[in-house]
Amino acid sequence: MIDLDAYDLRILRELQRDGRLTNIELSEKIALSASQCSRRRSRLEASGVICGYQASLDAHKVGLDLLVVISVTLATHNRDNARKFAQLVNDLPEVLEAYALTGEMDYHLKVATRGLAGLSRFVNDVLLPHDSVQHVKTSIVLDTLKRFEGLPLSSVHEE
Known part of the structure; x- marks a missing residue:
């Protein structure tokens, strides 16, 4: 874990809301100079606290109209089978x-x-045809009550 001070947490909160903020815009939101925001953002990126930036897409508008939670039981419980399943999952967009x-x-x-x-x-x-899989149970999502909008940084102690 990396030490995060109150300014770091403010930067992270704002970037979770809008990852496109410039350092000048960020400095106005958290009352810190743009150069300090830039240095802190670079440190947060280099340390891996900030893992990347991406656009949030509407699945329905791009044609992915079904969201499903799938529960999987492996055929055998050993390291090799778990590795095979992990590889399968990582290869499936x-x-x-x-x-x-x-x-x-x-x-x-x-x-x-x-x-x-x-x-x-x-x-x-x-x-189902994959060697590592024994049982699959699907549940179709009827409605999304809450979407992920960032980590609960208010739960992290600010000094």
Whole structure:
């Protein structure tokens, strides 16, 4: 963990809201000089606290109208099988997020597809035939109650 002071946390909060802010705009929002904002932003990027910048897209408008949570159980529980499954997941652009879990299921995948036909193809032609997979359970998302909009930096102690 890197030491973050109050200015670092303010910078991170503002950049989570709008990653396109210039250092001048950022300096106006947090009451710190543009040169200090630039140095701090560079340090946060170099240390890996800021992992990158990206545009947030509307999945429906680009034709990905089905969001699905898929639970996966592996066929065998060993390091090699887990590695094979991880490689599969990382090679699939439909997988937006993937989590290894404790409990009944081994993994949860957040997947975006083009309709039910896309989901059927993904499950039946990609996941189920893979050697590492034993069982798949799909849940179609009916409504999104809250989207990820950044980490809860208010929970991080400010000095």
